[in-house]
Amino acid sequence: MSVTTEAVLETLRTIKGPDFEGDIVSLGLVSDIFIANSKVFFSVTVPADRAQALEPLRAAAERAVKAMPGVEGAVVALTAEKKGGGMEAAPTAPPRPAAPPRPVPAQAAPAGKQRAKAGVPGVEAIIAVASGKGGVGKSTTAVNLALGLAANGLKVGILDADIYGPSMPRLLGISGRPQTVDGKILKPMENYGVKVMSMGFLVDEETPMIWRGPMVMSALTQMLREVEWGALDVLVVDMPPGTGDAQLTMAQAVPLAGAVIVSTPQDLALIDARKGLNMFHKVDVPLLGIVENMSYFLAPDTGNRYDIFGHGGARREAERLGVPFLGEVPLTMDVRESSDAGTPVVVSDPQGAQATVYREIAGKVWEQVKAASAASAAAAPAIVFE
Structure with a gap:
């Protein structure tokens, strides 16, 4: 049974708006609805200062749509973007007394601070592979890094966090749709001994993802926490290029073990790579290192090297x-x-020069992760009985 926008809107008319005034459709709080492969995506606009309090409204809308016949899944996000009409009609709660200001520490929080965040069950370490700009071979580096880690004996998964341009289905030669556990949790796809989740498995390859930031953040959170990853030593996250919502979501949602920055030797690429490095530094994510991709070209006929x-x-x-x-x-x-x-x-030429380089990079990355983990454990307070 196909799902229509009209049917989704009719269902959402049963969801009361903020403070039980009207419904979220008549108040104009529902964004354009995107339907792909029986999965429904939309956002609900709420006042920015009430986003946390109105989370039950978002959850109710998601439950209602998921219960519709023919719907296999739903991603619903809250957004504080002003839509006009309905937004002004939604009454706001009286202001609460301001909380007393908290003292600001004089020094930056230690690296161990990342561990206070809730991790992904079964996943020991999460590594982000990022770049300041597109076209530097980040996804190719991410997939070969993950396979290099697996070749070194680790249990590895890959999360394709590039919602707008997912690459992992093509890079890993995987097609089809992921199955679900009890209709709620997705089972990751798998190839070459590596578990994979990507938006590319959920929508057709040529379907454009025309989403605002909150939708991207919600989808990323679901692909992190609503996937049956199982026991993994490391989850490699292929980040989208740039320093936007996806990067901040990853840095804020889970304790990243560190970030790998990919760049070409070109000055223009390095300028953007610095932005990525600075972003991860500001959100207290350890920097595991820089990879110089497309470092040089060896002519296959003559063996001459060209930079x-x-x-x-x-x-x-x-x-x-x-x-x-x-x-x-x-x-x-x-x-x-x-x-x-x-x-x-x-995997196609495991003894070749390029595969050797990737495995060496994987070894260095894992050494950095283990060193950071050991340092964090050593910095933890201990109780001494005298």
Whole structure:
């Protein structure tokens, strides 16, 4: 049975608006509804200062839509973006007395602060792979890093956090839809011994995701916490390029073990890479290091080396910032061809030079994660009985 926008709106008319005035549809609080493969996506606009208090309204709307015949899932987000009409009609609660100001610590919180956040059950460490801009080979690096970690004996999963341009289905040669556990929790897809979740499994490859920030944040949270990841040593998160909602959501929602920044040697790419480095630094996420991708090109016929995008820029930037330099990945035809074919080079040519580079990078990353974990454990307070 196909699901229509009209049927969803009719169902949402049963949901009362803030303070039980009218319903969320007549008040104009429901965004454009997006339906893909029997899954429904929309947001509900509420006053910004009442977003937390009105979370039950969001949950009620989500439950109502999920219960509709033919609906396989729903993603509903709260947004404080003003929509006019209905927003002004929604009455607001009287202001509460302001809480007394809390003292601001003089020093930044220690690195162990990340561990106070709720982790993902069964997942020991979460690593973000990010870049300041697109087109630097971040997703290819992320998938080969994950496969390198798996080749080194770890249990690995990949979360494709690029909602607008998911790459993992193509890079890992996976098609089809994920199954659910009791109709609520998604089972990750799997290939090459790695568990994978991506928005690309939930919508058609050519379907554009025209979402605002709150929708992206809600979808990411669900793919993190409503997936049966099982026991993993590490979950590699392929972040979208830039420093927006997705990056902040990941940094705020889970205790990231660290971030790997991917850049080319080109000055323009390095400028944007610095933004990514600074963003993770500001939200107290450890920087595991920088990868220089497309570092140089070796001509397959002559063996001559060409520094197409310059060379050594990422290494120099890592040294300047005091961040580990993880390695140089050459630009080669087989990396591109194997990625397009869904057989990443770490599994298609495990003894090749490129696969060796990725496994070495994976080893360095994991050493950084273990060192940070040991430092965090050593910094924890101990109770001494005398």
